Amino acid sequence: xxxxxxxxxxxxxxxxxxxxxxxxxxxTWRPEYCVGQFRLENCNAxxxxxxxxxxxxxxxxxxxxxxxxxxxxxxxxxxWINILVEAxxxxxxxxxxxxxxxxxxxxxxxxxxxxxxxxxDVRYPTQxxxxxxxxxxxxxxxxxxxxxxxxxxMYTSLAIEKEMHARGIDADFRATGQTGILISxxxxxxxxxxxxxxxxxxxxxxPENKPDxxxxxxxxxxxxxASFAGVTTGLIHxxxxxxxxxxxxxxxxxxxxxxxxxxxxxxxxxETNLATARLxxxxxxxxxxxxxxxxxxxxxxxxxxARLEEQIGLPVIDPFRQGVGRIxxxxxxxx
Amino acid sequence: xxxxxxxxxxxxxxxxxxxxxxxxxxxTWRPEYCVGQFRLENCNAxxxxxxxxxxxxxxxxxxxxxxxxxxxxxxxxxxWINILVEAxxxxxxxxxxxxxxxxxxxxxxxxxxxxxxxxxDVRYPTQxxxxxxxxxxxxxxxxxxxxxxxxxxMYTSLAIEKEMHARGIDADFRATGQTGILISxxxxxxxxxxxxxxxxxxxxxxPENKPDxxxxxxxxxxxxxASFAGVTTGLIHxxxxxxxxxxxxxxxxxxxxxxxxxxxxxxxxxETNLATARLxxxxxxxxxxxxxxxxxxxxxxxxxxARLEEQIGLPVIDPFRQGVGRIxxxxxxxx
Numbered sequence: 001x002x003x004x005x006x007x008x009x010x011x012x013x014x015x016x017x018x019x020x021x022x023x024x025x026x027x028t029w030r031p032e033y034c035v036g037q038f039r040l041e042n043c044n045a046x047x048x049x050x051x052x053x054x055x056x057x058x059x060x061x062x063x064x065x066x067x068x069x070x071x072x073x074x075x076x077x078x079x080w081i082n083i084l085v086e087a088x089x090x091x092x093x094x095x096x097x098x099x100x101x102x103x104x105x106x107x108x109x110x111x112x113x114x115x116x117x118x119x120x121d122v123r124y125p126t127q128x129x130x131x132x133x134x135x136x137x138x139x140x141x142x143x144x145x146x147x148x149x150x151x152x153x154m155y156t157s158l159a160i161e162k163e164m165h166a167r168g169i170d171a172d173f174r175a176t177g178q179t180g181i182l183i184s185x186x187x188x189x190x191x192x193x194x195x196x197x198x199x200x201x202x203x204x205x206x207p208e209n210k211p212d213x214x215x216x217x218x219x220x221x222x223x224x225x226a227s228f229a230g231v232t233t234g235l236i237h238x239x240x241x242x243x244x245x246x247x248x249x250x251x252x253x254x255x256x257x258x259x260x261x262x263x264x265x266x267x268x269x270x271e272t273n274l275a276t277a278r279l280x281x282x283x284x285x286x287x288x289x290x291x292x293x294x295x296x297x298x299x300x301x302x303x304x305x306a307r308l309e310e311q312i313g314l315p316v317i318d319p320f321r322q323g324v325g326r327i328x329x330x331x332x333x334x335x
Numbered sequence: 336x337x338x339x340x341x342x343x344x345x346x347x348x349x350x351x352x353x354x355x356x357x358x359x360x361x362x363t364w365r366p367e368y369c370v371g372q373f374r375l376e377n378c379n380a381x382x383x384x385x386x387x388x389x390x391x392x393x394x395x396x397x398x399x400x401x402x403x404x405x406x407x408x409x410x411x412x413x414x415w416i417n418i419l420v421e422a423x424x425x426x427x428x429x430x431x432x433x434x435x436x437x438x439x440x441x442x443x444x445x446x447x448x449x450x451x452x453x454x455x456d457v458r459y460p461t462q463x464x465x466x467x468x469x470x471x472x473x474x475x476x477x478x479x480x481x482x483x484x485x486x487x488x489m490y491t492s493l494a495i496e497k498e499m500h501a502r503g504i505d506a507d508f509r510a511t512g513q514t515g516i517l518i519s520x521x522x523x524x525x526x527x528x529x530x531x532x533x534x535x536x537x538x539x540x541x542p543e544n545k546p547d548x549x550x551x552x553x554x555x556x557x558x559x560x561a562s563f564a565g566v567t568t569g570l571i572h573x574x575x576x577x578x579x580x581x582x583x584x585x586x587x588x589x590x591x592x593x594x595x596x597x598x599x600x601x602x603x604x605x606e607t608n609l610a611t612a613r614l615x616x617x618x619x620x621x622x623x624x625x626x627x628x629x630x631x632x633x634x635x636x637x638x639x640x641a642r643l644e645e646q647i648g649l650p651v652i653d654p655f656r657q658g659v660g661r662i663x664x665x666x667x668x669x670x
Contacts, residue, residue, distance in 0.1 A: 131562045131563075131592075132562040134561030134593050134595060190530065191529075192530065192531065193530050194528070194529060194530070195526050195527065195528050195529070195565060195569065196527065196562075196563065196566060199563075200562065226534065226615050227468070227531075227534055227535065227572075228531065228534075229534075229568050229569065230530060230533040230565040230567075230568045230570075230572070231531060231533075231569075233558075233564050233565045233569075234564065234566075234568075237564055258468070258469050260469060261614075272610070279559060279561055279564070279596075280561050
């Protein structure tokens with residue numbers, strides 16, 4: 001699966017900016033993929049792109065309409081469907097990361113077939129992945145792991161890829177979740193793969209490469225999350241990471257969705273991730289910690305990170321406040 | 336999903352006894368479920384049950400024909416299909432653990448619909464499982480784990496259930512693979528669940544129970560298997576095991592299917608399983624090691640197990656040679 005670029009970002013009737021965060025992520029990390037945005041009249045989000053009609057977007061070269069909004073109640077409304085049909089007829093593919101599938105809507109399936117267009121429900125794997133073989137493959141790999149779910153693994157991975165590119169390092173972000181897939185145009189939604197093939201899917205999306213090439217693999221879940229640690233384990237093994245970056249949100253009161261479960265201690269979490277990762281790469285090392293300090297003021301954030309850096313002896317940064325330069329600095333020693 | 340009992344075991348044209356090992360497993364562990372066996376003329380296996388025609392089996396009360404043979408080349412032959420259609424028309428459901436699905440064969444689907452019968456492809460989950468909630472639930476649970484795949488986890492689990500029943504302990508084997516499901520009539524094939532739901536599936540098949548009831552949960556894979564450890568992790572977390580039994584095959588040269596990967600040391604493997612299991616049950620303990628010594632002669636087997644027992648300080652047994660009584664003895668201390 002590879003989405004055709006460039007994109008028209010569909011913001012639909014987004015209730016607020018947060019509802020359009022997928023579109024915003026694409027605009028932030030891949031502005032070169034975006035020709036414009038499409039908004040319905042009652043849309044309360046704005047990605048700062050030119051508003052375009054379907055015809056204007058096609059004229060500007062758009063190849064895929066990407067649904068960049070979380071729809072309300074999981075229903076894809078008739079109003080949306082009319083626009084999506086217009087996009088298919090005008091020559092665009094459609095891509096969505098929603099739980100509800102485009103391919104379950106007969107009007108879209110028929111229209112896509114008639115016009116030779118494709119519907120991409122990126123959350124759902126369409127290819128069969130092999131069982132992982134665990135064989136060492138050429139190229140370098142960095143994987144983000146987390147104390148919990150939703151602590152900034154995708155953001156950190158994309159920030160590291162961007163910093164690497166700025167330094168002339170050959171690197172590719174490898175998406176493992178639907179938003180990451182829409183941003184980069186390919187990848188696999190690791191938590192939607194059949195359990196036997198988690199590691200094999202990651203081996204597939206991060207294949208053998210040049211010795212000095214870096215894959216920056218988006219992590220998922222946490223080894224300490226009682227619902228999702230199986231996904232995390234398979235992802236770690238399949239990635240054969242040379243470098244790990246721990247992502248953390250310091251104000252979280254308990255594991256996401258699990259009120260009975262406390263977050264792990266940072267040092268215990270790092271040691272557990274290393275022990276798991278060593279199975280497929282005995283030389284794996286942590287190169288830093290990425291903290292989402294958005295819930296702290298500047299002073300509290302900086303002193304939290306200074307204390308943690310003192311404790312663990314590795315760069316501790318907030319990619320949003322300070323960038324990831326100090327983490328990327330450490331990769332030179334591994335290369 | 337719950338298969339209707341009793342069963343007619345279909346041995347088909349099994350090339351040898353090994354090809355019919357699923358049928359043999361059902362006969363060994365659930366003889367009370369088996370009214371007879373059905374063999375084609377060129378069948379070279381025999382489970383020691385009465386040979387019956389479809390009509391004789393139905394007259395004897397058979398409710399489900401269970402395909403207890405691994406078919407050649409993955410093809411379900413026309414010769415088989417004629418018999419399966421006859422079984423459906425005579426009033427039986429069909430159940431299969433094969434990779435190829437009964438529900439992909441139009442003749443069977445049509446015949447089942449016409450006759451109000453069910454086709455069970457037990458390898459493939461048909462229900463949606465919830466995301467695990469990690470909440471402590473009443474009842475006791477024992478889980479078999481392994482140094483590798485295919486080291487006797489199902490056999491050990493069934494032997495423990497049988498020993499518990501012999502002692503009047505309220506216990507249920509909980510199947511997590513297709514053979515176990517056909518033996519017990521229910522369960523989930525853990526490695527075929529979508530990755531997000533591994534732990535949730537195990538929580539579902541081992542629900543809250545009476546405080547002194549034991550679920551004996553069949554493990555899958557190994558935390559040290561680079562292809563499948565994600566499944567194992569999710570299974571461990573979902574089971575919330577009070578007691579673990581490690582299963583091991585001492586002559587294995589490398590991890591199954593992975594020539595580059597050595598087997599873990601027993602003590603390292605036990606500590607890693609405990610660390611993983613403690614996330615959802617901090618009180619988890621090992622109660623013994625079950626060794627498949629079939630590749631060793633009696634003297635070598637007994638001295639291997641004596642040495643290992645000396646090293647780890649827990650009962651080390653081969654369930655086939657000695658039974659699992661000494662492992663079940665230790666559960667009293669946990670109850």
